Amino acid sequence: MNTKYSDLIDQTYYFPQEEFTLDGTQLKFHDIDLMELVKKYGAPLKFTYLPKISHNINRAKGWFKTAIEKHDYKASYNYCYCTKSSHFKHVLDEALKNDIHIETSSAFDINIVESLKKSGKITDDTWVLCNGFKRDQYIENISRLINDGHRNCVPIIDNYEEIDLLSENINGKYQVGIRIASEEEPKFEFYTSRLGIGYKNIVPFYNKQIKDNEQVDLRMLHFFINTGIRDTAYYWNELNKCLKVYISLKKVCPSLDSLNIGGGFPIKNSLAFDYDYQYMVEEIISQIKLTCEEAEVDVPHIFTEFGSFTVGESGGAIYEVLYQKQQNDREKWNMINSSFITTLPDTWAISKKFVMLAVNRWNDEYERVLLGGLTCDSDDYYNSEQHTNAIYLPKFRKEKPLYIGFFNTGAYQDTIGGFGGLQHCLIPQPKHILIDRNAEGEITTQLFSEQQDQKDMLNILGYDQSN
Structure with a gap:
C-alpha cells in the first residue's frame, strides 16, 4: 500500500x-x-x-521583452516594485540590483527613497510613482523629493484636491499621473474602487485642472484592479475600458505617453499552480497595440507595479x-x-x-x-x-x-x-x-x-x- x-x-x-x-x-x-x-x-x-527576488524580476522583464519584440511594439517597458509588499532594506537592496523603479503608497516611503538615493541604490533617473491618498505629510515629502531634483517622481492623482496641494508646495513644473477608479468584480461588496477618479470624470478633470495649468504635465494613466491580471472576461473588459480612456485623453493631452497597468501577477500558492505568464503578457501588449492603432494614436510606454510577484x-x-x-x-x-x-x-x-x-x-x-x-x-x-x-x-x-x-x-x-x-x-x-x-x-x-x-x-x- x-x-x-x-x-x-x-x-x-x-x-x-x-x-x-x-x-x-x-x-x-x-x-x-x-x-x-x-x-x-x-x-x-x-x-x-x-535570489528569488532578482529571479522573478528578470522573468517578468523577459516576458515583456519577448512580447514587445513579437508585436513590434514601439515603446518601452518599465518594471516598478510596489514597496508596500515588503519595505525591508534587504528586499529593496536585492530588487534594485536589477535596474527597476519604485512605486510608493505613503509618506514614509519617500523617506526610504531618500535613504536609498543617499546610499547610491537609486538615482534621479529612477522613476518614483507615488500612489495612495495623499495626506499633508505625503504631499510635503513628495514635494521635497521633486524640489531636490528628482524630476522622475510622478504623483499619481487620487482625488480632485491633490493638484492644488502639490502645486502649492512644488517649485516649477512637475509631472503627474491619474489613477482610474476601476469598477470591481461583481462579487465585491461595492461597485467602484474608492481609489482614483471615475472613468467618465477623467477627461473633464484634465480639462478643468491640468490642461491650462502651465506648472503640470500629465504623463501617465494608471489602471489597477483588485483581482489582478487574470485571463477572465472581467479583466479584459476593464482593460478595454481603460484603453478607451487613454485614447480619449491622449487626443487632448499630447504630454500623455505612459500607461501603468498596475500589478497583480499571481504567485504560486499550491503545487498544482498553473498560470501562463507569457501568454498573458503577449495578449496585453497585443490588445494595447491594436486599440491604439485603430484610434491612430502612439502606443504608450508600459509600467507595471509588481509587489507580491516580486517578493x-x-x-x-x-x-x-x-x-x-x-x-x-x-x-x-x-x-x-x-x-x-x-x-x-x-x-x-x-x-x-x-x-x-x-x-x-x-x-x-x-x-x-x-x-x-x-x-x-x-x-x-x-x-x-x-x-x-x-x-x-x-x-x-x-x-x-x-x-x-x-x-x-x-x-x-x-x-x-x-x-x-x-x-x-x-x-x-x-x-x-x-x-x-x-x-x-x-x-x-x-x-x-x-x-x-x-x-x-x-x-x-x-x-x-x-x-
Whole structure:
C-alpha cells in the first residue's frame, strides 16, 4: 500500500518541482537544507531567500521583452516594485540590483527613497510613482523629493484636491499621473474602487485642472484592479475600458505617453499552480497595440507595479508540531509552536492559502489533521490545502519531531502582522533569517532578527523593568 507521505505527494502533484526537491526523507527549497536551518536557528523560523527576488524580476522583464519584440511594439517597458509588499532594506537592496523603479503608497516611503538615493541604490533617473491618498505629510515629502531634483517622481492623482496641494508646495513644473477608479468584480461588496477618479470624470478633470495649468504635465494613466491580471472576461473588459480612456485623453493631452497597468501577477500558492505568464503578457501588449492603432494614436510606454510577484516567492516559515489533540472521533488538531494569526495573518484575514509541506519524515505514514496556533482565538487555525480540501501530514509521534513549512509567504505578512511589535496573546515574533548565495553560488545565511523576548514585549507595553 502507498501509505507514506512521499507517496501522497507523488500521487497528488507533479513532484519534484523547480524549487522543491527531496533529499532522502527531508524537503529542500531551492536546494536549501531546511532541516539544517532548523538545527542551526531553531523553530519557529521565518526566512527570506533573496535570489528569488532578482529571479522573478528578470522573468517578468523577459516576458515583456519577448512580447514587445513579437508585436513590434514601439515603446518601452518599465518594471516598478510596489514597496508596500515588503519595505525591508534587504528586499529593496536585492530588487534594485536589477535596474527597476519604485512605486510608493505613503509618506514614509519617500523617506526610504531618500535613504536609498543617499546610499547610491537609486538615482534621479529612477522613476518614483507615488500612489495612495495623499495626506499633508505625503504631499510635503513628495514635494521635497521633486524640489531636490528628482524630476522622475510622478504623483499619481487620487482625488480632485491633490493638484492644488502639490502645486502649492512644488517649485516649477512637475509631472503627474491619474489613477482610474476601476469598477470591481461583481462579487465585491461595492461597485467602484474608492481609489482614483471615475472613468467618465477623467477627461473633464484634465480639462478643468491640468490642461491650462502651465506648472503640470500629465504623463501617465494608471489602471489597477483588485483581482489582478487574470485571463477572465472581467479583466479584459476593464482593460478595454481603460484603453478607451487613454485614447480619449491622449487626443487632448499630447504630454500623455505612459500607461501603468498596475500589478497583480499571481504567485504560486499550491503545487498544482498553473498560470501562463507569457501568454498573458503577449495578449496585453497585443490588445494595447491594436486599440491604439485603430484610434491612430502612439502606443504608450508600459509600467507595471509588481509587489507580491516580486517578493512573495522568496519567503517561508517553518514551525514545529508541538502536540496533537484528538478532540472527537474525526478531528485531530496538530498544534504548532507559533500562531497563524500573528505570523501568517492572511491565512486568518482573507483565508489565503500558501504552499504547505512537511519538512521532514517523508517516508512515514500520513494522516489527516487540522493545524492550530497557540493563541486562545478560535480563528487561529489552518484547515485545508487547495486542490486536496484537507491537510495530510506524517503521523504525529511525540518521540519523532515533525516540522512543517509554509512557502511563498514573503509579501505583506510581516507588515500586516506588525513586525517587531505586539502580537495577539503576546505570541513572540519568530527569528528571521536572510538566505543568499555568494559569488561561488554557495548558500549563506544571516540572522536578521532574533525572536522577541519578554523585555521586548514589556517595553512596548510600558512596564518598568528597572528592577
